[in-house]
Amino acid sequence: MDPLDFIRNQFAEKDVPSTAPPSSSPTAPSPPLAHQDSPRTPKGEACSICDLGSTRSEPSRLQSVYVGPNELHVIPFTDRGVRVKIHFLNEAEYRGYIPCNGDVCDACRVGYSAMDWILLPVYNPDAAAVQVLQLSIAKRPGALLPQLAPLINSGQPLLAMLQQRPDKTYSVNSMPLTHGDDAGESSIVDFLAKMNAGQVDLASVLNHLSNEDLRAIPAIAAKLKRKGFI
Numbered sequence: 001m002d003p004l005d006f007i008r009n010q011f012a013e014k015d016v017p018s019t020a021p022p023s024s025s026p027t028a029p030s031p032p033l034a035h036q037d038s039p040r041t042p043k044g045e046a047c048s049i050c051d052l053g054s055t056r057s058e059p060s061r062l063q064s065v066y067v068g069p070n071e072l073h074v075i076p077f078t079d080r081g082v083r084v085k086i087h088f089l090n091e092a093e094y095r096g097y098i099p100c101n102g103d104v105c106d107a108c109r110v111g112y113s114a115m116d117w118i119l120l121p122v123y124n125p126d127a128a129a130v131q132v133l134q135l136s137i138a139k140r141p142g143a144l145l146p147q148l149a150p151l152i153n154s155g156q157p158l159l160a161m162l163q164q165r166p167d168k169t170y171s172v173n174s175m176p177l178t179h180g181d182d183a184g185e186s187s188i189v190d191f192l193a194k195m196n197a198g199q200v201d202l203a204s205v206l207n208h209l210s211n212e213d214l215r216a217i218p219a220i221a222a223k224l225k226r227k228g229f230i
């Protein structure tokens with residue numbers, strides 16, 4: 001199948017309920033021939049050099065990607081993401097985004113602001129991999145989501161060029177994919193098969209800190225103590 005047709009088909013199928021069985025793909029990888037059992041397997045644990053040498057048997061961890069000051073190129077292929085509530089920690093012991101721990105979240109208890117984000121899988125041609133784009137649900141002028149959504153909804157195979165401006169607004173441009181471009185077909189097929197099988201946790205790109213982890217940070221523990229939580 002032509003890579004561009006493939007991308008078009010992904011958008012054409014976006015209204016299919018997520019409970020639908022994954023569509024079969026003619027490009028789905030077939031098992032290596034060396035998997036066939038040998039009647040003369042010697043003593044010891046049978047193994048396949050193809051399995052041992054393959055990176056497929058140990059899938060790499062999903063990576064997240066942000067839109068920052070340097071232009072980011074991504075190929076959207078789905079509008080199916082997840083919405084998460086996150087905190088930003090800027091402590092000496094930990095600096096970064098973490099998911100909120102919900103109703104009993106210690107970060108919420110000490111008054112750390114929580115932001116709503118969408119985690120959206122996209123293909124990053126520079127990493128040659130499906131990655132998880134983290135974007136705010138903010139819809140103010142110049143925000144990323146209201147500019148990116150029309151590109152995704154267009155259903156056209158395209159390269160999106162995303163960049164954060166110095167004033168923290170975003171520029172969103174696009175160009176059509178042309179034949180010969182890396183459209184990430186095989187990576188996307190593999191990813192969608194796993195996502196449809198419920199094997200993908202988009203939120204796994206975030207570092208999770210439990211309340212116990214949070215209480216190990218002195219500034220947070222001190223605030224919790226002052227407010228009577230510990």
Ligand SMILES: [Zn+2]
Pocket residue numbers: 087099100101102105106107108109114
């Ligand atoms: Zn929280």
